[in-house]
Amino acid sequence: MSFRNRLTLFFVVIVIVPMLAVAYVLFNLAAKSDDTKVRTRLVQAQRAAQGIFDDAQDRAAATGRRIGSDADLARAMRARDRTRSRARLEVLSRNAGVVRLLADLQGMGSVTLGRGAAVGPATSRLVDGSRPAGRLRVSMLSATGYVRQVKRATGLEVVVEESGRVVAESLPSATAGRRIPAEGAIELGDSTYRLVSFRAPGFEDRSVRIGLLTRDPAATSRAVVAAALAGFLLLALAFALAVSRSLQAQVGRLLDAAHRVGRGDFDVVVPTEGDDEFAALGSEFNQMARQLQTRVEELQLERARLQDAIRRVGESFAKGLDRDALLDIVVETAVDGVGADCGRAIVHDASGTSVEAARSGDVSAHHAALEEVEAAASDSTRAVEITDNGASALAQPLCSSEGGQVLGLISVARVSRPFTEPEKELFNYLASQAAVSVENVDLHETVQRQAVTDELTGLFNHRRFQEVMALEIERTRRFGSDMGLILLDMDDFKKVNDTYGHMQGDMVLREVARVLRESAREIDEPARYGGEEMAVALPQTDLDGAYRFAERVRRQIEALELPILDGERPGMLRVTASFGAAALPKDEDAGRDALVAAADAALYEAKRAGKNRTVKAG
Numbered sequence: 001m002s003f004r005n006r007l008t009l010f011f012v013v014i015v016i017v018p019m020l021a022v023a024y025v026l027f028n029l030a031a032k033s034d035d036t037k038v039r040t041r042l043v044q045a046q047r048a049a050q051g052i053f054d055d056a057q058d059r060a061a062a063t064g065r066r067i068g069s070d071a072d073l074a075r076a077m078r079a080r081d082r083t084r085s086r087a088r089l090e091v092l093s094r095n096a097g098v099v100r101l102l103a104d105l106q107g108m109g110s111v112t113l114g115r116g117a118a119v120g121p122a123t124s125r126l127v128d129g130s131r132p133a134g135r136l137r138v139s140m141l142s143a144t145g146y147v148r149q150v151k152r153a154t155g156l157e158v159v160v161e162e163s164g165r166v167v168a169e170s171l172p173s174a175t176a177g178r179r180i181p182a183e184g185a186i187e188l189g190d191s192t193y194r195l196v197s198f199r200a201p202g203f204e205d206r207s208v209r210i211g212l213l214t215r216d217p218a219a220t221s222r223a224v225v226a227a228a229l230a231g232f233l234l235l236a237l238a239f240a241l242a243v244s245r246s247l248q249a250q251v252g253r254l255l256d257a258a259h260r261v262g263r264g265d266f267d268v269v270v271p272t273e274g275d276d277e278f279a280a281l282g283s284e285f286n287q288m289a290r291q292l293q294t295r296v297e298e299l300q301l302e303r304a305r306l307q308d309a310i311r312r313v314g315e316s317f318a319k320g321l322d323r324d325a326l327l328d329i330v331v332e333t334a335v336d337g338v339g340a341d342c343g344r345a346i347v348h349d350a351s352g353t354s355v356e357a358a359r360s361g362d363v364s365a366h367h368a369a370l371e372e373v374e375a376a377a378s379d380s381t382r383a384v385e386i387t388d389n390g391a392s393a394l395a396q397p398l399c400s401s402e403g404g405q406v407l408g409l410i411s412v413a414r415v416s417r418p419f420t421e422p423e424k425e426l427f428n429y430l431a432s433q434a435a436v437s438v439e440n441v442d443l444h445e446t447v448q449r450q451a452v453t454d455e456l457t458g459l460f461n462h463r464r465f466q467e468v469m470a471l472e473i474e475r476t477r478r479f480g481s482d483m484g485l486i487l488l489d490m491d492d493f494k495k496v497n498d499t500y501g502h503m504q505g506d507m508v509l510r511e512v513a514r515v516l517r518e519s520a521r522e523i524d525e526p527a528r529y530g531g532e533e534m535a536v537a538l539p540q541t542d543l544d545g546a547y548r549f550a551e552r553v554r555r556q557i558e559a560l561e562l563p564i565l566d567g568e569r570p571g572m573l574r575v576t577a578s579f580g581a582a583a584l585p586k587d588e589d590a591g592r593d594a595l596v597a598a599a600d601a602a603l604y605e606a607k608r609a610g611k612n613r614t615v616k617a618g
Helices: 003-068 071-078 082-096 143-154 218-262 277-284 287-317 323-338 363-378 421-451 462-479 493-500 502-519 543-558 592-608
Strands: 100-105 109-113 122-128 131-139 157-162 165-169 183-188 191-201 207-215 342-348 354-360 384-388 391-399 406-415 483-490 525-530 533-539 577-583 614-616
Touching: 003 082, 003 122, 003 131, 003 143, 003 191, 003 207, 003 218, 071 082, 071 122, 071 131, 082 100, 082 109, 100 122, 143 157, 143 165, 143 207, 323 342, 323 354, 323 406, 323 421, 342 363, 363 384, 363 391, 363 406, 391 421, 406 421, 462 483, 462 525, 462 533, 462 592, 483 493, 483 502, 483 543, 483 592, 493 502, 502 525, 502 533, 502 543, 533 543, 543 577, 543 614, 577 592, 592 614
Parallel strands: 577 614
Antiparallel strands: 100 109, 100 131, 122 131, 157 165, 157 207, 183 191, 191 207, 342 354, 342 406, 384 391, 391 406, 483 533, 483 577, 525 533
């Protein structure tokens, strides 16, 4: 068998056969993975859609109860005045934001308000005093609005069917004239979708079917796997052809060297064993040549591994969330990768001040060069290199992906020689990956802060307040200390909104929140409890202390003078608030709910007693 045929056989056995097996495994794994991901996403989306539907029903039920017990409506029905009853229903529906209403008035027929498909209906009784006077069915959410909410919450496409007809969808005209199956796959336009659906009560005792659709990623996954395998096969083929030609050329050169040995050139020692290409190749190499070639190949392999390892570390930078630890790795990797003596990373804090975040090596030995190159790099968006007194320094700004904002910079320095182009390229690569990672850390911290903060007031939100209460109560039980709580509610706040507008109401809430923040200690936890209600958790504070704190805040709120935003109503607006103060009972069975309930009861006792006052929990 010739040398070329052996190489071809080697390529087929080592590359082609394993790739066929790998392709089979990858296609199956990709298909299973895509199916699992799609199923999981659809299940989660169905739960979210059901939750939005249930929330709409709860709101509809609450609204229905308020309308059904309205005194003016009861008087109109008692007078058997259908026109007055309908007019009152229209006013109540409009004020409550009802989308659709169906009222069955005993002895006066039915009244229907609103048009279009509605979801999440709830049925309530119409009462006249304690006597039933009819039945009321209310919906607070249109099918179109429900589709928008579900798509915004899940990111999936949504279809709502009623009596076999599509009444709302997020894929305009894509399902026109088609029935959507209960689950499985469906072709819509040029795309394949996977879907799941569930039934829910609709209006007028008709049920609706809600379908959730997501694109089937199987085709995309198969294409990606196929492209990757094809690329790898082409690369392997090109490599094999290059290696084959290179080895044949080497054989020819070594045979020529053997001829030179025969002519008396003893720089090359040629063995005399063998009669085929490999035997001839082995006879032309001595032990030293083989060791040298092996060593060169090992060095090249190690260098390739080092470069790959450095690039993998660089790619991992973009995934870390510990800024200081990340910058330590960046600086150490950059110093090692380019052969520098030292390096450091500088970041800009929220006030714009430059702060050294990480360093490697003896920075003081190259302080002047680093200062100079960092100053030059701060005014640029690209890497800058300078030479100062025999020292070469290289700096790269860390720029954000949007807007090009400079987040900081990385610099390295060394003596004896400038940095080469490959070293600059590697340094720029590491710096760009570090910039992505630092930006990700900033975004992560922003999201974490927003997740626990009320946007309007800047106080903790309700969820964060519940977490803090649980932690503080646990700490209080463990150390046997006191725990106080105050709840406040703005007096006549609805009147402020109705009279001066919601922007004026927002100003009132912000100013009250400011008073709370300025009055609270560092260990206190002020929060917006909901609407115009706010709360402050008071660790290490008994009932009297909570009462004194509440009274101090109440007086400060009473003293506020807020400018009226409506230019047609000059003057200042004054507001008051009612407070309930409570402390955690010593009874070990009492917990967060008991403390909140006690403060809430005291708050509404203050309301009943005339407002603008503080009441202790009894």
